[in-house]
Amino acid sequence: xxxxxxxxxxxxxxxxxxxxxxxxxxxxxxxxxxxxxxxxxxxxxxxxxxxxxxxxxxxxxxxxxxxxxxxxxxxxxxxxxxxxxxxxxxxxxxxxxxxxxxxxxxxxxxxxxxxxxxxxxxxxxxxxxxxxxxxxxxxxxxxxxxxxxxxxxxxxxxxxxxxxxxxxxxxxxxxxxxxxxxxxxxxxxxxxxxxxxxxxxxxxxxxxxxxxxxxxxxxxxxxxxxxxxxxxxxxxxxxxxx
Numbered sequence: 001x002x003x004x005x006x007x008x009x010x011x012x013x014x015x016x017x018x019x020x021x022x023x024x025x026x027x028x029x030x031x032x033x034x035x036x037x038x039x040x041x042x043x044x045x046x047x048x049x050x051x052x053x054x055x056x057x058x059x060x061x062x063x064x065x066x067x068x069x070x071x072x073x074x075x076x077x078x079x080x081x082x083x084x085x086x087x088x089x090x091x092x093x094x095x096x097x098x099x100x101x102x103x104x105x106x107x108x109x110x111x112x113x114x115x116x117x118x119x120x121x122x123x124x125x126x127x128x129x130x131x132x133x134x135x136x137x138x139x140x141x142x143x144x145x146x147x148x149x150x151x152x153x154x155x156x157x158x159x160x161x162x163x164x165x166x167x168x169x170x171x172x173x174x175x176x177x178x179x180x181x182x183x184x185x186x187x188x189x190x191x192x193x194x195x196x197x198x199x200x201x202x203x204x205x206x207x208x209x210x211x212x213x214x215x216x217x218x219x220x221x222x223x224x225x226x227x228x229x230x231x232x233x234x235x236x237x238x239x240x241x242x
Contacts, residue, residue: 005150006040009124012142013135017041017107017127022155024120037122037154046105053101056094059112067114067121068148070140075099075108075130103130111135113147118179118196119155123147180207185224 006018020037036047054060058081059071081095102110108130114123124147126135176197183193190204197204208222215226 015126020124022122056097067116070143071112072135113143115148115151122151181211
């Protein structure tokens with residue numbers, strides 16, 4: 001699937017390297033990477049070193065807040081950051097840190113496009129080498145419309161491959177019920193869940209009440225720990241697609 005996706009994107013967008021990932025956004029807005037969906041011409045050390053600088057990545061932070069807005073930035077843009085533009089440290093220092101990280105691996109231009117679906121956050125980051133032309137407004141527009149559809153298909157494929165199994169005590173539990181339970185345990189309100197899954201709020205409330213009864217939860221909210229006691233897979237946030 002990776003080779004097909006690269007070919008599809010290259011029909012419209014010129015890039016030297018590409019990285020696709022999936023994760024989640026915490027209450028503090030910080031994005032945590034759960035898995036790499038695929039990569040093209042990306043050194044392993046590039047992935048291993050990113051957590052050390054991710055807190056200073058202004059573009060990454062913007063993605064966390066607005067995943068559907070395509071972000072384009074160059075090494076020069078990072079170096080031009082003023083002190084008032086901050087990561088976890090002063091903007092100028094943060095910009096130099098990210099610029100040095102990109103230059104180390106020969107990257108001069110970056111474009112990031114993402115998706116926030118019922119499966120969680122996912123994104124593709126495109127890279128061009130040093131001295132390459134910047135990504136254009138046309139590149140960004142193609143990414144805006146092409147990337148979400150490809151990511152959604154990729155998310156769904158990954159989900160099916162990593163299907164969660166539940167012990168008989170919770171069966172029968174449909175894929176939709178499990179997704180609602182997980183989203184509720186993560187703190188999402190019934191209306192938010194309903195909007196994401198295109199259901200009525202009353203349906204979501206009913207599903208949550210039924211699952212709470214099965215779990216024996218009385219007088220408190222359902223938590224991730226409640227679900228983890230019954231989910232045997234290491235990542236309970238994943239469920240089979242029915």
